[in-house]
Amino acid sequence: xxxxxxxxxxxxxxxxxxxxxxxxxxxxxxxxxxxxxxxxxxxxxxxxxxxxxxxxxxxxxxxxxxxxxxxxxxxxxxxxxxxxxxxxxxxxxxxxxxxxxxxxxxxxxxxxxxxxxxxxxxxxxxxxxxxxxxxxxxxxxxxxxxxxxxxxxxxxxxxxxxxxxxxxxxxxxxxxxxxxxxxxxxxxxxxxxxxxxxxxxxxxxxxxxxxxxxxxxxxxxxxxxxxxxxxxxxxxxxxxxxxxxxxxx
Numbered sequence: 574x575x576x577x578x579x580x581x582x583x584x585x586x587x588x589x590x591x592x593x594x595x596x597x598x599x600x601x602x603x604x605x606x607x608x609x610x611x612x613x614x615x616x617x618x619x620x621x622x623x624x625x626x627x628x629x630x631x632x633x634x635x636x637x638x639x640x641x642x643x644x645x646x647x648x649x650x651x652x653x654x655x656x657x658x659x660x661x662x663x664x665x666x667x668x669x670x671x672x673x674x675x676x677x678x679x680x681x682x683x684x685x686x687x688x689x690x691x692x693x694x695x696x697x698x699x700x701x702x703x704x705x706x707x708x709x710x711x712x713x714x715x716x717x718x719x720x721x722x723x724x725x726x727x728x729x730x731x732x733x734x735x736x737x738x739x740x741x742x743x744x745x746x747x748x749x750x751x752x753x754x755x756x757x758x759x760x761x762x763x764x765x766x767x768x769x770x771x772x773x774x775x776x777x778x779x780x781x782x783x784x785x786x787x788x789x790x791x792x793x794x795x796x797x798x799x800x801x802x803x804x805x806x807x808x809x810x811x812x813x814x815x816x817x818x819x820x821x822x
Contacts, residue, residue, distance in 0.1 A: 595663050597692035597723075598709065599625045599634070606719040610688055611635055613646035619734070623648050627693075630663045636727060636742050637686040639774045650741040654730055665726060667745040667762055667789070671782040676743065679726035681778045685742055686770060687723040691715065691797075694756040706798075708756065713793040714765030724762035724773055724789070750791045765792040 601607055614620040614635065622633040628651065636649045652661025653675055662675060670680040691711035695703045715721025724745040731738030745762040753760045764770050769788055776785055 595630045596627060597687075597689045598627050599688075600690040601625050604690070604719050607688070607690070610637075610646055610720070614648055617648060619648040628689075630661055631659070634742075635688060636725065637688065637722075637774065638727060639684070642775070644774060647740065649727060650739055651743075653728060653741050653743050661741070663743055664746045664759075664761075665743045666759075667724070667747050667786055670726070670745060676726055679728050679743075680782050683727045684773050684776075685725045685727045686764065686774060687725045687742065687744060688720050689715075689723060690719075691721065692723075692761060694753070696756060709797045710753070710756075711795050711797065712763050712765050713795065715763075716795060722764045722770055724764050747789065752791075752794045756796075762789055763792050763794075764790070766790060 599607060611620070611623065614623070619633060623635055624632040628634050630652045631650055633648050634651055635646050637644050637646050639645075650661075652663045654660070655662045655675070665673065665676045665680070670676045691709045694708055694710060696706035696708070697703060712721045725742045726745065727740060727742040729735075729738065729740055734740045746759045747762050749756075749758055749760040764773060769790065772788060773785065
């Protein structure tokens with residue numbers, strides 16, 4: 574059953590102070606846009622490791638980056654490494670990304686878009702405990718176009734993939750609006766506007782980050798109480814599917 578997110582405003586709104594839940598999904602069924610986006614990784618040796626269906630932290634996922642003024646899709650791990658023991662940081666609080674040491678360089682020079690079909694949250698009890706009631710959250714633009722986009726940043730670690738290391742990304746988050754507060758106190762930065770997608774990717778490093786942040790929007794969101802369970806599979810790569818993100822000549 575799909576319902577507008579703000580129709581659940583009478584649910585409990587107390588929770589533990591954590592960032593957005595660490596799951597999103599890439600639903601491949603009848604999703605030509607996703608297949609075309611993933612085709613941009615054709616020839617990349619990591620393309621076969623990209624996770625479809627439910628995506629967890631540390632897994633490989635497609636990310637759109639600015640590569641010499643063009644939008645290119647790359648496979649990257651979800652989460653910036655932190656400390657020892659395989660710990661990762663999967664989110665960056667957008668309110669302070671520009672002065673958080675881990676993200677301040679990336680938010681100026683390595684911004685990215687994370688294509689998703691939607692993301693997951695769980696209903697919370699009055700004490701903040703997470704229940705088993707799981708919901709997918711999709712923007713209106715994502716529902717109409719078959720894909721929604723999250724603002725993110727990326728980095729190169731241990732020299733980056735090109736030098737034997739790896740590339741990784743993190744999702745920017747913000748305070749939840751009234752649509753999402755019944756589920757969580759934080760939400761990812763969702764970008765539905767085509768102009769804002771291009772601005773986020775291609776704005777020059779000297780453009781003040783806070784000016785970019787002021788452009789963030791609160792798109793209309795929908796909640797689906799039916800848990801999608803798309804099964805991962807090996808992809809056949811197709812043609813470039815993100816020409817609409819390229820800057821105009």
